[in-house]
Amino acid sequence: MATSAVVGALACQVDSYLRNFETTVVQCRQVVTPTPSKAGKKSAVQTTPSDVAQECYEVELKDTILFPEGGGQPSDHGVISTPDEQFPVLAIRRELLTALHKVSKPIEPNTPVKLEVNWKRRFDHMQQHSGQHLISAILDQMQVPTLAWNLGEKVSYVELPRKLTDEEVLAAEDRCNDIIRQGIDIWVEVPDKDLVNKDKLPEDYDAERGILRVVHIGSLDANPCCGTHLKNTREIGSIALLHQLPIRGANSRLHFLIGDRVRAYARDSNYLTRALNSRLSCQTEEIEAKIGRLESQLRDSLKREKLWMADVVKAESARVKEDLKLEKKAYVYRGDLVGLDYFNSLVAQIGNLEPNSGVVLLASGAGKNGGALLVIGEGADKVASKIREEGIIKGLKGGGKGAKWQGKITQWEKGEAESLKAFFDRLEC
Numbered sequence: 167m168a169t170s171a172v173v174g175a176l177a178c179q180v181d182s183y184l185r186n187f188e189t190t191v192v193q194c195r196q197v198v199t200p201t202p203s204k205a206g207k208k209s210a211v212q213t214t215p216s217d218v219a220q221e222c223y224e225v226e227l228k229d230t231i232l233f234p235e236g237g238g239q240p241s242d243h244g245v246i247s248t249p250d251e252q253f254p255v256l257a258i259r260r261e262l263l264t265a266l267h268k269v270s271k272p273i274e275p276n277t278p279v280k281l282e283v284n285w286k287r288r289f290d291h292m293q294q295h296s297g298q299h300l301i302s303a304i305l306d307q308m309q310v311p312t313l314a315w316n317l318g319e320k321v322s323y324v325e326l327p328r329k330l331t332d333e334e335v336l337a338a339e340d341r342c343n344d345i346i347r348q349g350i351d352i353w354v355e356v357p358d359k360d361l362v363n364k365d366k367l368p369e370d371y372d373a374e375r376g377i378l379r380v381v382h383i384g385s386l387d388a389n390p391c392c393g394t395h396l397k398n399t400r401e402i403g404s405i406a407l408l409h410q411l412p413i414r415g416a417n418s419r420l421h422f423l424i425g426d427r428v429r430a431y432a433r434d435s436n437y438l439t440r441a442l443n444s445r446l447s448c449q450t451e452e453i454e455a456k457i458g459r460l461e462s463q464l465r466d467s468l469k470r471e472k473l474w475m476a477d478v479v480k481a482e483s484a485r486v487k488e489d490l491k492l493e494k495k496a497y498v499y500r501g502d503l504v505g506l507d508y509f510n511s512l513v514a515q516i517g518n519l520e521p522n523s524g525v526v527l528l529a530s531g532a533g534k535n536g537g538a539l540l541v542i543g544e545g546a547d548k549v550a551s552k553i554r555e556e557g558i559i560k561g562l563k564g565g566g567k568g569a570k571w572q573g574k575i576t577q578w579e580k581g582e583a584e585s586l587k588a589f590f591d592r593l594e595c
């Protein structure tokens with residue numbers, strides 16, 4: 167029976183710089199990835215006939231340069247080529263000691279295949295991963311152990327047992343970049359298994375049959391790790407330590423950027439800064455003060471709006487009461503407002519309507535923004551029913567009983583506001 171290289175001694179782990187590789191298929195099996203709505207985030211399971219639409223295959227190879235997810239490092243992306251076809255490989259996972267490559271079509275056992283790794287993605291992962299080792303080593307020297315880490319799509323983080331001071335962050339960043347410039351070798355050792363700390367090994371990893379690797383950064387750091395690493399700290403390029411966020415009580419997530427991501431971040435930040443310069447018509451150093459002034463202006467405007475609104479509500483409620491007295495009905499339409507806030511203030515100001523005092527019809531909004539309809543007074547529900555029965559506002563949805571009915575208008579169509587007013591005019595109360 168054919169056997170494959172074990173995870174721990176895969177070609178990508180022995181030489182992380184291999185970009186192309188030739189190997190053969192050991193076995194291939196059909197699997198199905200359940201849709202999230204049906205089965206949550208479970209991993210691949212055996213297929214059933216009804217799941218054929220999502221079918222895919224997992225291929226075991228004699229050896230591989232495509233790294234399976236592990237040690238906090240996401241799986242590689244790559245391409246697998248048979249003598250006849252090419253397939254993308256967008257997920258590789260470890261099952262016990264075996265790396266399984268997910269592809270969309272079956273490949274026969276013993277087929278010779280060529281592999282190509284997505285090197286841009288891999289090199290980025292090697293930079294983030296090796297850089298994280300360095301950050302954690304420097305923080306260890308400051309008596310701050312790393313509890314966990316995450317390699318994000320843009321920004322990554324290490325989780326620490328406490329928040330660092332700004333001075334500590336700056337000192338750690340300086341120290342990391344100093345080590346980068348010193349060009350210290352990063353190397354992998356496979357020592358006697360008894361000498362390796364097995365605390366962080368995955369529970370399902372067979373330490374007896376597997377390979378336990380220890381990654382060294384010169385004499386600075388030594389850590390058991392299965393990931394892919396750079397050969398020298400110089401290749402890390404640069405480390406930028408960013409903001410911290412509190413998590414799980416006193417813990418802190420210290421976010422960071424490494425290598426080419428520092429440049430990408432600088433480019434995005436520059437783009438954003440220039441957009442702010444343009445939108446706020448000011449220099450970069452003035453942005454914060456300018457936003458402070460705008461916030462203060464907004465607060466003043468909102469205060470003023472509240473005062474004006476109170477005056478308008480008072481005047482409009484007086485008019486409504488007058489109309490009720492004269493005609494037993496009143497009409498309010500505000501095309502400039504969408505929600506019910508204004509009407510709620512108005513209704514509160516009008517106060518309780520006595521029985522037999524009439525009906526008030528309040529409508530807001532215009533066009534595609536939609537709006538609201540509120541009917542109050544004795545028989546409000548019947549008036550609303552008539553509006554719906556006559557199809558005056560097509561986008562009207564709502565409900566209510568007796569003296570209060572309120573609804574939402576998804577969209578005002580052409581002529582509907584005029585039709586509503588005409589309906590009100592002929593309404594007999």
Ligand SMILES: [Zn+2]
Pocket residue numbers: 237295296299381391392393394395
């Ligand atoms: Zn590592």
